[in-house]
Amino acid sequence: MNSKENDNFISETALVNFCVGVLEKIGVPREDAILASKNLIEADMRGVYSHGVVRFPIYVKRILDGGTNPKAKPFIERETRTTAVLNGDNGLGHLVGIQAMQLAIDKAKEGDCSFVAVNNSNHFGTAAYYAEMAARQNMIGFSFTIGAINHMAPWGGAEAMLGNNPFAIAFPTREDFPVVLDMACSVAARGKIIVAAKEGKPIPPDWATGPDGLPTTDAVEALKGFVIPVGGPKGYALTMAVGMLSTMLSGAAFGRDVGELYEKTATAQNSGHLFGVLPVASFDDLDAYLDRMQKGMSDLRTAKKAAGFDRIYMPGEREHISLLSAREAGIPIGPC
């Protein structure tokens, strides 16, 4: 979406203020409402509309229905000097995630690596947000989460037992954005299948299976089935690993115990995450690392281009360009 396609733009401030107002009205303390809204809306600004304000109604509904605690006070259940388990007190995942990553960063201030596992949380938006918090402190940041709905079958299965579990890894750079991998484990987002089904169009054979667990090009059948993981059995193992990292250390829900974000709105999801940081300066002088990063990025950017391409982007670079543009021009809003 760009300004030529849509004349409706809203400024970051206006959209944040709107969300803050709603959240305060339903019981979220003002400071928390601001933090959560900024986190949420950064996704829209980065062009990741699937994880931005489009999700706001379900977060509100879950608070109204009692499924999420608006006044949550996350607390540490167990810790060592370099690890912790944070209980999210069933708060908004955006707030729990920030608190957990900040705890990991704080524990790493003396040069240790640190990991914080989280239980009793909720959908936290984009994984990149938390990994980037670490990168801004000159730490490599890891962010893993269990998906809020099971959309994937185990390899050889025909029953939704796994989330399309996202994770992010962010690297500090000398540029004004970190290199950041942020991916879920399916070939295509389920949203794309919904669009194809509405338009009566077929889908590529590697996007989804029907309810029998076998690949289908029929979008309607696909919606009764399961999304296919990247690389087939590789992606199955990957989403399982991300899901286990996010839940097994903390006791968050996995497998049959995972709820349904949009349906069981009165029930706590017990979502889990894992955050980790590696402080660069513990491994080498920061400048030496940053030099290497610039050299590596330059190698990739100056590679010969494929036919039809005139630029190679770093992971996270397109999102950063979108963010800068949204700061300038506002966030595009679709027709209501």
Added chain:
Amino acid sequence: MNSKENDNFISETALVNFCVGVLEKIGVPREDAILASKNLIEADMRGVYSHGVVRFPIYVKRILDGGTNPKAKPFIERETRTTAVLNGDNGLGHLVGIQAMQLAIDKAKEGDCSFVAVNNSNHFGTAAYYAEMAARQNMIGFSFTIGAINHMAPWGGAEAMLGNNPFAIAFPTREDFPVVLDMACSVAARGKIIVAAKEGKPIPPDWATGPDGLPTTDAVEALKGFVIPVGGPKGYALTMAVGMLSTMLSGAAFGRDVGELYEKTATAQNSGHLFGVLPVASFDDLDAYLDRMQKGMSDLRTAKKAAGFDRIYMPGEREHISLLSAREAGIPIGPC
């Protein structure tokens, strides 16, 4: 390959002894030769023939040609109580990897998480081997490495600038094997394209590009081009992240600086790895974690099966079954 297809089996002991004999003859100390050979041959026993004894000739050639140091003594370049950079002294990657992961495990003995970055190493075999070392100590283990050859172009590129970088994550379980994800980032191994080219067969359109960076089904063209990452741009970002994790903290080679395992046999590769461990008991009682793992695995295994499937495997389970069978029946050897 199983006993019905091939009558030539060799016992683990005989194959290890053979490799130890060769390595000793070319200057590797006996204890190191035993460690490296056991690591190498475990890959064959696990059915991962691509990373087993088939690679032995190139390891030997690199030592003979001066590209790898047979008497390496890896040493710590920098460390904190929970991190380290290990210089591999250009030794066999199998030995450097074991030493680095053991260092991470030792640093985590008091309950800390720990990460060890490695430079000046070489091809280390399977990533799973090291992650499993941690799992056997009731720690979640991470193992990342840069590939020893650049076979992948950045997304939008047409120049080999990235390895097909493998990584592994292993989880302790109550069963006699850990759950272990071990994957490289391409859709298909380059070896499969070589086979198709030899047989004059086409390849699926998502396996590789030609030299212009655009997808091709012509296996011969594909060998002049690049392997395609899983999930397209997702896999590009993933292999880049794994490569950066494996090199940027330690100063190992990345991008244009990556050598070529099979060609520049007189030159050190300066390969990099990253190993990490999360001790389960720092996060929760070990039994509680193990209970959750069993429940999670049971959820997945008991999922309704897809048409044509009668069993769902955990990642690493097939390899473990292969290992048990190889202990009993020996390792299958192809015709010479």
